[in-house]
Amino acid sequence: MTNSYDTLAEAYSAVNETSLNNAYYERPAMLELAGDVTGRHILDAGCGSGPLFETLRDRGATVSGFDASAGMIDMARRRLGDEADLRVHDLTDPLPYPDAAFDDVVSSLVLHYLRDWDAPLAELRRVLKPGGRLIVSVDHPMANHLIHRMSGRRPDYFAPSKRDEEWDMGGHTAQLSFWERPLGAMTEAFTAAGFRISVIREPLPVPAAREAYPDDFHLLNTFPVFLFFVLHAA
Template identity: 75%
Template sequence: MPESRALPADPAPVNDYDSLAEAYSAENETSLNNAYYERPATLALAGDVTGRQILDAGCGSGPLFAALRDRGATVTGIDASAGMLEVARRRLGPDADLRVADLADPLPFPDDSFDDVIASLVLHYLRDWGPTLTEMRRVLRTGGRLIASVNHPTADYVIERLAGRRPDYFATYNSIGEWPLGDRTIRMSFWNRPLHAMTDAFTAAGFRISVISEPQPVPAARELFPDDFHLLATAPSFLFFVLQAD
């Protein structure tokens, strides 16, 4: 069983995307990590998506959905947050296929529904990847792809060491971080796991690992974020996978 790090009691909510949907969406549009690093890297890995049926699993307010649709894909978006989907609906229009669905539950689609599933920065919210990956494999056609980005397994480890703690890299453990967002501080909960635990979960669910990627932020970010660019370019925050459904 995964190990859980003991955390102090705190009444403030974590991962409360319904209440922070507007602010988070605005931040996501132009932030270094999202607009100039994670999203371009995911789209580059997806390549030519013309005519492909894609599930945007954890679509949030829809920026990746919009980019994939603009590139010729037919996209369905799901997210556990109704608040985020309200923002996505305003962006994408009334005809966009958007549904409230939690990735911890069975997916509301028949077998072999999609050519690709894209899971952009969502798997690390889950303690157990097994059932979710099994469902993603089920809704993918044979030969389809799961394109996933997650928190890099060394990122939290380095932060913990800099704070004077000695985390166990090989453990799967929960951590809660505080982020500034506009005029408030939000609390986010993630499950951290080593690289081998990720790859073992992918292969156990029936995927073949095609690509493991540690990309750089796009060059335009150097001028826009001169201080943070160097840090991100030398210490990756995210890890990317392309997985084949054989």
């Protein structure tokens, strides 16, 4: 995955800025769940090229971020400046931050790349202050299941499985792998890591999406693509 995003970094960043799924759906939902972040210290876990980091910072938060892809961190530095606290780091490794360092952690479309959630969630819990929030978005498990069925396969919804995709952006092709798990497995992983689930949300795209993407708006407005959680460190 890291090498794939290094290859796609510039093209993916450009698409992410204005795409229906990212700019009009996922990112607004994450920001709504975050609410007023003035004065809060936030970790952007899997920050990519930094669009969420930038908006949180503009809204008064102190933000740190990391991503496993050096190419994506290079793009983030172009956006955020050399003074931004950015690191190349893999979420599957222990985090380079002290205990209880952050009021919130945001993790935008990251966890579904990981086969094992136990160690990463334990680390995210460790760096949160007691009562701090972990705000997460992931691929919606039922959306993936229905896509598989439409393609003629009959997968077991309850069995975690790997999905491989080939992405072509800006003349570059990369292979990406995703790990699918049912909702129950997600909630069990969160609670086992010491989180209390406060919110599970299936949001709608923002109204401006209708004008920007008139041909695609209806589908996203009637069926969720991503699933969102707000978790509190117990």
